[in-house]
Amino acid sequence: MPTLTGVLAALAALAERLRGEDPERGDVPGWVMITVMTAALVLAILIPFREAIVAAVTNALSSVTSGG
Template sequence: MRPYAYLTAALAALAARLHDDDPERGDVPGWVMITVMTAALVLAILIPFREAIVTAVTTALGSVTSVQ
């Protein structure tokens, strides 16, 4: 749980640094936060289930590409 707390604090600090009241900037900080959080979620899912995901993809590709 400690890495999650560190990641949350880092994302909050990044959002605070990117936040600006300039109306010309649009919603760039919001999109940066969404992108970073998506990458974090992908890693959070990929790390513990890497072997199962690789096996499932390899099996699926093998069944599609095999010629019988």
């Protein structure tokens, strides 16, 4: 699983490439910032609660497949 630092670095490199040579273009586009914030939020939730999430999904799937 990629680390948060790696994801942020990749997205920053993508934003820099999209920005191009035009100094008038401005800051990071909004969609890039939303993507970075979403990735950070998902990792912030997933890392500490991974075992609980896996247990909940496993429990839900086993209750559906066993018929009840």
